Amino acid sequence: MSGPIAPLQHDALHSHTLANGVQVVALARPHLQTAGVSVFVRVGSAHESRALNGIGHVLEHMAFKGTRERDVHRVNLDAERLGAEVNAHTDKDHTAYHMRGLGEHAPQFVAMLADIVRHATFPQEELAREREVLLQEVAEIEDDPVTVAYQLFDGACWGTHNAALPVIGQRRVIERCTREQLAAHVQRHYTGANVVVAAAGAIDIAAVQRAADAAFGDMPLGQPNELPAAGYVGGTRVKRMDVGRQMHLVMGYPIAARADGDAACDLAAAVLGDGMSSPLLTELREKRGLVYHAACNADRFEFGGQLAIEASFAPDHLATVLGQVVQLVRQQAERVAPIDLERARNQIIVRLLRHDERLAQRLEDAALDLFALRRVRSVAERLAQVREVSHEQVRAAFARMLDAGASVAVTGSVGRATTRHIDETLAQTAAHGTAPRRAGHRSPRPWASSSSRSS
Numbered sequence: 295m296s297g298p299i300a301p302l303q304h305d306a307l308h309s310h311t312l313a314n315g316v317q318v319v320a321l322a323r324p325h326l327q328t329a330g331v332s333v334f335v336r337v338g339s340a341h342e343s344r345a346l347n348g349i350g351h352v353l354e355h356m357a358f359k360g361t362r363e364r365d366v367h368r369v370n371l372d373a374e375r376l377g378a379e380v381n382a383h384t385d386k387d388h389t390a391y392h393m394r395g396l397g398e399h400a401p402q403f404v405a406m407l408a409d410i411v412r413h414a415t416f417p418q419e420e421l422a423r424e425r426e427v428l429l430q431e432v433a434e435i436e437d438d439p440v441t442v443a444y445q446l447f448d449g450a451c452w453g454t455h456n457a458a459l460p461v462i463g464q465r466r467v468i469e470r471c472t473r474e475q476l477a478a479h480v481q482r483h484y485t486g487a488n489v490v491v492a493a494a495g496a497i498d499i500a501a502v503q504r505a506a507d508a509a510f511g512d513m514p515l516g517q518p519n520e521l522p523a524a525g526y527v528g529g530t531r532v533k534r535m536d537v538g539r540q541m542h543l544v545m546g547y548p549i550a551a552r553a554d555g556d557a558a559c560d561l562a563a564a565v566l567g568d569g570m571s572s573p574l575l576t577e578l579r580e581k582r583g584l585v586y587h588a589a590c591n592a593d594r595f596e597f598g599g600q601l602a603i604e605a606s607f608a609p610d611h612l613a614t615v616l617g618q619v620v621q622l623v624r625q626q627a628e629r630v631a632p633i634d635l636e637r638a639r640n641q642i643i644v645r646l647l648r649h650d651e652r653l654a655q656r657l658e659d660a661a662l663d664l665f666a667l668r669r670v671r672s673v674a675e676r677l678a679q680v681r682e683v684s685h686e687q688v689r690a691a692f693a694r695m696l697d698a699g700a701s702v703a704v705t706g707s708v709g710r711a712t713t714r715h716i717d718e719t720l721a722q723t724a725a726h727g728t729a730p731r732r733a734g735h736r737s738p739r740p741w742a743s744s745s746s747r748s749s
Contacts, residue, residue, distance in 0.1 A: 329397035
């Protein structure tokens with residue numbers, strides 16, 4: 295261990311680093327009786343080559359199919375005899391393995407997860423069976439127009455950068471990847487410099503840290519899996535899907551990466567489309583009845599970020615919806631209404647506090663901070679960042695988005711001329727002029743040389 299354990303500033307979260315780079319974070323919540331333990335690995339679909347896109351997702355499934363000491367039945371039984379729930383997920387910039395159960399079993403969860411993460415053997419017969427499960431998951435996603443729209447949106451945003459690769463991966467990779475390729479992926483990426491062991495709930499912090507030292511202390515150090523920044527491209531992508539009579543739109547703009555401490559982009563997303571009283575929902579649904587569903591969110595990864603606006607509507611509303619969305623962004627780039635900023639600020643504050651109350655979310659926030667910032671932001675620090683953002687900073691964030699230009703993806707009931715209609719609509723709205731800027735208030739684009747969804 296690296297030295298005495300000390301609480302991070304303004305937080306009950308404790309952190310220490312093993313000699314081989316594995317970082318351990320622990321959050322005691324004595325009023326609870328259950329606990330969660332997660333192992334986060336700094337590798338996701340954005341770390342993959344196009345030839346092996348999806349191998350990390352296959353690995354996430356296969357890690358539970360047997361280890362050096364335990365077959366798949368024993369892996370499942372060992373968790374379930376303790377009443378524990380086991381899960382995992384893959385994202386663009388990380389993979390995570392989770393166990394939830396009684397707090398007294400947290401050290402055992404650390405050992406079980408270490409066995410899965412470090413000693414999986416990928417039995418050939420299990421790989422053959424799991425391929426079918428994975429291919430069914432791919433088929434389900436291929437039939438979901440909203441998920442496909444997000445995949446197209448990623449491609450429009452990031453172009454040929456690996457950030458555009460889908461987390462689920464390619465069919466050909468799932469069908470052909472080998473045990474040797476899975477083992478090589480673990481050897482290359484699952485190293486001490488890329489692992490966070492996190493526990494929260496009714497835990498004995500010292501016992502959890504001893505368990506982590508015993509289970510992960512001899513892991514090879516390796517090199518940090520740093521991702522190159524993704525330059526924003528922008529453009530239009532469409533795909534016809536015969537799954538109904540609606541169009542599904544995802545459009546948006548580049549925003550700062552996770553390491554950027556500026557919360558203005560997060561507030562911009564909330565200002566525009568968080569809640570029924572937001573400008574997006576008020577204009578598109580309440581006033582015009584154009585959509586049943588619309589939302590806006592800010593996704594910030596290690597390599598870059600996206601402000602994404604999604605909506606579903608009848609095909610003949612496409613031009614109107616696009617025009618209204620661009621107009622709403624332009625209005626915010628001219629002036630952010632005080633009442634909208636007040637609403638957005640309080641919505642994010644409540645969300646941050648709820649994340650702190652949800653152990654799984656708190657641990658994931660801590661792990662991703664460690665990967666991107668090499669430290670964990672306390673809840674107090676994140677709240678202060680949100681409270682300090684000004685109207686002008688949010689307005690400037692919208693102005694930078696307009697300067698970068700929109701990325702648009704549409705799926706569903708798409709006609710042959712849809713791409714042309716989208717480009718014409720965007721050109722027409724742009725012809726009205728971009729929002730005025732105030733001299734001295736423009737910020738350099740944080741994504742100028744840089745850039746879930748989860749499976």
